[in-house]
Amino acid sequence: MKQQKILKKKDFQSLLNLLAAEGYAVIGPQISDGAIVYQSLDHTSQLPIGFTDRQSPGSYTLEKSANEDAYFAWANGPQALKPLLFQSEELLWTASKDEANSIRFEQCLPVVKPIAVLGVRACDLAALELQDKHFLQKEFVDPYYQKRRESLLLIAVNCSHPSANCFCVSTGDGPSAQKHYDIVLTELDDVFLIASGSGKGEKICGLLSLTEATENNRQSAVEQEEAAIKVQTKRLPDIDVPVMLKNKTNHSRWDLIAEKCLACGNCTSVCPTCFCHTKKELHALDGKNSQHYRVWDSCFSLEHGYIHGGAVRSETSQQYRQWLTHKFSAWVEQYGRSGCVGCGRCISWCPVGIDVIEELSALSDEA
Numbered sequence: 001m002k003q004q005k006i007l008k009k010k011d012f013q014s015l016l017n018l019l020a021a022e023g024y025a026v027i028g029p030q031i032s033d034g035a036i037v038y039q040s041l042d043h044t045s046q047l048p049i050g051f052t053d054r055q056s057p058g059s060y061t062l063e064k065s066a067n068e069d070a071y072f073a074w075a076n077g078p079q080a081l082k083p084l085l086f087q088s089e090e091l092l093w094t095a096s097k098d099e100a101n102s103i104r105f106e107q108c109l110p111v112v113k114p115i116a117v118l119g120v121r122a123c124d125l126a127a128l129e130l131q132d133k134h135f136l137q138k139e140f141v142d143p144y145y146q147k148r149r150e151s152l153l154l155i156a157v158n159c160s161h162p163s164a165n166c167f168c169v170s171t172g173d174g175p176s177a178q179k180h181y182d183i184v185l186t187e188l189d190d191v192f193l194i195a196s197g198s199g200k201g202e203k204i205c206g207l208l209s210l211t212e213a214t215e216n217n218r219q220s221a222v223e224q225e226e227a228a229i230k231v232q233t234k235r236l237p238d239i240d241v242p243v244m245l246k247n248k249t250n251h252s253r254w255d256l257i258a259e260k261c262l263a264c265g266n267c268t269s270v271c272p273t274c275f276c277h278t279k280k281e282l283h284a285l286d287g288k289n290s291q292h293y294r295v296w297d298s299c300f301s302l303e304h305g306y307i308h309g310g311a312v313r314s315e316t317s318q319q320y321r322q323w324l325t326h327k328f329s330a331w332v333e334q335y336g337r338s339g340c341v342g343c344g345r346c347i348s349w350c351p352v353g354i355d356v357i358e359e360l361s362a363l364s365d366e367a
C-alpha cells in the first residue's frame with residue numbers, strides 16, 4: 001500500500017467530480033428497494049448516509065445507524081462486482097445466413113466505458129481475484145470478461161461494520177482490503193484515510209487535495225479494524241474442510257438440508273465467485289438469424305447436471321452437496337484455494353435461512 005493521506009469528508013464530492021472529469025462513469029452504493037446496491041452515482045448525498053444493515057440467516061434489513069453522518073457503516077448488500085464483469089445475460093455472437101445459404105458468425109464484444117466503482121469491500125476484491133483466475137486463464141481468456149475488467153477502477157472502502165453473517169476474517173479475506181484495488185479509503189469521523197494501490201489510483205490521488213495523515217488518524221484506523229475483526233463471531237470449522245467434505249458424500253445431513261432447500265439458486269446468484277453458466281439461443285422466425293447468449297446457471301438447476309441423456313443430480317440433496325463440496329473443497333484443487341470469501345450473502349439471501357457455516361459445522365461434527 002502506498003502512503004496514506006487524508007481526504008477531508010467535506011471534500012469527498014471532489015473525488016466523484018474528478019472521476020467524472022477523468023471520463024469514468026461512477027457507480028456506488030445506494031438504497032434501493034430496501035437494500036444497498038450499486039447504482040450510478042453523481043453526488044455523495046446519494047450514498048446510504050446514516051444507515052446500517054442487520055443481517056441474519058434468511059434476513060436483511062436496513063435501519064438508522066448510531067453514526068448519522070457515516071457513509072459506509074454497513075456490510076455488503078446482495079450485489080458483488082460479479083454482475084459488472086460476468087453479466088447475468090450476455091450476447092456472445094450472432095449467426096446469419098446469406099443469399100447463398102452460407103452461415104456467417106459474428107462475435108459481439110461489449111462496448112464498455114471506463115467505470116469507477118466506489119465502496120468495494122475486501123471480500124469482493126478477493127472474489128475478483130478468483131473470477132480473474134477463472135475467466136483470464138492464459139490459454140482461455142474470456143474476451144467479454146476481459147474487456148469489462150480492464151474498464152474498471154476500484155475504490156475500496158475498508159469494512160468497519162461486518163454483519164452477523166460475515167466471516168471474511170475466517171477465510172483470510174477481510175475486513176480490510178489487501179490487494180486488487182486502485183484506491184482504498186478508511187472512513188473515520190471527519191476524514192477518510194486514502195491510499196493508492198495502482199498507477200491508475202495514484203494518478204487520481206495525485207489530482208486530489210490531500211493532507212498528511214496524523215498518528216492519531218492511523219491509530220483510529222487500526223482500532224476500527226480490530227473492532228471489525230472482533231465483531232465477527234461466525235467462522236469456518238477449525239478442521240480441514242476440503243478433506244472433511246470429500247469423506248461426507250453419503251452423509252444423512254444432505255437429506256436434512258434438502259427438506260428445507262427450495263433449490264431456488266439464490267445462493268449461487270448472490271455468491272461473488274460462482275461462475276457457472278449455460279447458453280440460450282434466440283432464433284428468428286424466418287430461420288435466417290440467431291443470437292447466442294450466455295446466462296448464469298446454478299448447481300440447483302436440473303439442466304446444470306444434465307449429461308448425455310440424463311440429469312446426474314436430479315435430487316435437491318445432490319445439488320446442495322455439489323454447491324457446498326465444489327465451493328469449499330474441489331475449488332481448492334481447481335484454483336488453489338476455497339471458492340468462499342466469507343461475504344455471507346448466501347446466508348442472508350437464502351429464503352429459508354440455510355447457513356453454509358452451520359451446515360459445514362454439522363457435517364464436520366462427526367469428522
Ligand code: SF4
Nearest residue numbers: 261262264265267350
Ligand atoms: S440453499 Fe437457500 S438459496 Fe440456495 S438453493 Fe437452497 S433455498 Fe435457495
Ligand code: SF4
Nearest residue numbers: 271340341343344346
Ligand atoms: S459461499 Fe456464501 S459466504 Fe462464501 S463467498 Fe459465496 S456467497 Fe459469500
